[in-house]
Amino acid sequence: MSKRLLTATIAAVVLSAVGACSRADGGSDSSAAPAQDKGPAAELRLGYFPNVTHAAALIGLEKALFAKELGNTKLVPTKFNAGPEEVNALLGGSLDAGFIGSGPAINAYAKSNGEAVRLISGATSGGAQLVVRNDISKPEDLVGKTVVTPQLGNTQDVALKKWLKDKAIFDKVQVTNLENAQTLDAFKKGDVQAAWLPEPWSSRLVLEAGAKVLVDEKELWPNGKFPTTVLIVRTGYLKDHPQTVQALLRGLIASIDYAGASKTEAQAAVNKQLKELTGKDLSQPVTERAWSGIELTLDPVAGQFPQLAKDAVTAGVAKEAANVAGYADLTALNTVLKQLGKSEVDPSGLDKK
Template sequence: MILRRDILIAAFAVALAAVIALGCIGTDEEKITTLRIGYQPSTHQVAAMVAMEEGWWLEELKPFGIVKVEAFEFPSGPPEMQAMLGGHLDVAYVGAAPPITAISQGLDAKIVAGVNTNGSNLMVRPEVGYDGPHSLKQLTLGTFPPGSIQDTVLKKWLKDNGISPEEIDIKSMGPGDAVTAISAKRIDCCFLPTPAPSIIELAGTGRSVVASGEMWPDHACCALVVSGKLIRNQPELVDEIIRIHIKANQFINENPERAAEIYSAKTGQDLAMVKHSIEHWDGGWISDPHMTIPSTMEFARINYELGYTGGRLLTEDDLFDTSFYDRVTR
């Protein structure tokens, strides 16, 4: 019996090797020809849209074997990271906090560049009184799901002010649902990234009482995340992705009105509202990942304490690979 089992195992190994050699089973060494990019409908991530509209993704990645670029929109970071965990994305524009939970769950990916800092606002209905964070107790507040930037920044700010998040009825919502809910008076307040605060403010359904940069000065917000497979197999492609990203951020900072037009056309959101958001937000578009490391590591500590990472406190090496940005900018 033992001999027969050994023979069967050996035969199976030979057959498996033959199948892989024939290309019937994918290996980690395969190079992609279709680049799949995830993003969210937020002005934080307008760089992804600018590079797509200007044709940079496809044209400048062609020499590296890319023949098609697909973009996928997500309402917030946690579902975007679930898609990346499932192998459906190669690159993600996403808050710096959601990758922490996803990597703790086995996501093979790294943060390779920054995207923006700050950029969210706590909005309260006009008739609801607000006199500091303690006045939020017993209110209903809509924000992005657990593990998102907004969830993490909000809960840190509450704890810093001696308030338990359990003292507030926090409901997980995407931006569209939260904007609708505060307008319909189903929630008292919401904490959302731009441009949602401008949508609410211009509609007269809420007012901004505190910006995220006041809650946590210069905190990292969105980041550029790339799959480990791409990092290992096509490092030159990753270099070029970062070059395009840097160029897109430079374009936005030099041409904010054109960036607003691209964002409006891509999302269907009112152009005047988008311009208002870009003019009045407290954030900034950046590319340097080194600028985001301190607050991202604080996100990792907070998410560990909140129980989002399965008892694992992630390190900088777990989350970041700055070598590509360093090489490109050097």
Template sequence: MNRNQKQFVYIFILIIIIGMSTSCSNQNARDPSTVRIAFFPNITHAQALIGKAEGQFQKELGETYTIQWKEFNAGPAEIEAFFAGEVDLGYIGPGPAINGFTKSLGDLVIIGGAADAGALLVSGKDVQIENVQALAGKKIAIPQYGNTQHLALINLLNENGLVASSKGGTVEIIAVANPDIKTLLDSGEIDAAFVPEPWGSRLIIQIGAKVVLDYNKVFRDGQYSTAVVIARKEFVEENPHIVEKFLKAHIEITQYINSDLKHAKQVVNDEIKHLTGMEVELEVLERAFERLVITYDPQKGSILSFANLAKQAGFISTTPEIEQLIDLTLLNKVLKEKQLEEIK
């Protein structure tokens, strides 16, 4: 191959590489007419499920924008999608939200609440655990390290003079997916579990798990956040009108749920079945919603407590400033326009 031929080959390869890079860049670039919303197929994300099924968010945004729904099953995966610029708004637990804010150096912010309470501590049907002190020497499962239930469990251990075995104590804490927690608790391979709804009710009804502490005893007398709404700070700053419309629909769906819970539960369950192929059993659904509060208030005090616990456990290096982590400016603007009480 002569020199001219070599130069031609190099130029050809360079053109291909540039073309591929441009293609990838175009695929990752955000279409300004598309709003990407993350959610879980879980009852704690009820507003997202109803809004997706019945179209309230799309109706509020109008024909100018198209909603692209992004389904996730775990907080870390959703946070990574935010980091990659693949999501604009999302429903998620406060634990991952705090972690995402810290790791992104403030690029992810909480802009509203979605659900409160709905977590409980249960033991196996043949295990004698009457109180938190009895967890000494026991093995307890949580769905994920650093999530809401894990942080609330750390608080319970602190209050009762107990320490996790990973820190030199006697309580062994393991992270297990919710479906596997049911199997392990039923077989006796774990002694207890700290889980969110609907898994708490499912464990009680299906395998005879016993309630050690109910939702209103595990943390702050039940006044704690279970799900929040987060957004990319850049997206909020560049598109406040879109975020306002989203929050308006979010508030209205919240009001609808609380005014017609019977119908709302059915819509939620139908959408879960549509997404996962399996509906939540009726008795489980009923009991689960009894332990949940569907809201747009993020319970700022509880989030600050979770942030302090996350730092104590080593999940984050510094406790974030609450006013930077939670920005309710647009939520309160919409609440004021609707003549509803603003959140302090």
């Protein structure tokens, strides 16, 4: 065999082996055969936040609604304080599914080139506000002031920066990031003058620190609806364990139904979880105010995701708008809803590439 022919043969073998490895290890080859249903998973590692905007998750955990539906699948709940941390866990494979803000949810999809995660349900619409000192009454009053969001690149961080750009004051405001509890303390001390926060923290600043609302985020969206919290799952987990994902969704539906039928008991369940997770429960006035600003819903308001992707660019969080086509897979959700005799949820075209 000639040297040239031998080299070509070796190269062909190497390329063939690499291609086989790519398909075997779950690479991005979309032409590969679908993964086979492996039955119920041994465990489900579920992420969530200790916020009222994650009320559906907190109710499901406190009332054991997820565990009931999951049966022999062990539920392993994991608390996060902001979306970017949860994204790292999902992409790193240490988390299977997570309740998360829309901004980090899009980031998880974009960072994996649309491969690693899928949007499978909504959880909460609304529940985020820009709260400010009493002497601030218009956007221009924020010039020279310090405004806080929970974490760089999280849902409220994107919303604030996009709003500041729209008001042409982005470069005149100091934006910083603090954990929500630290923001409350800093606002009380006068170290920060404004904050764009999810519930219950915006309510806590208003009722415990004398803040007032400058912007309620729902005012910025059509019909006052935007996806504050959604449920996403690793694509591989969804393919391998569709029964487990459906069980998780049945638990979520039960949680939202429980909140609708038993508001007082649902609030108590959320408060009990918050006390266990943060060491402090909420006063009744804070609970009532925070609850009034949210809507627990299975609808992820999927039609808003292309705009949210553009907002991340406007905010300077992303260099280009993520292509979110194909992000939503509501098949499992709508299968369960149909079984329960409930109306299906419209993916608004986000399920198509």
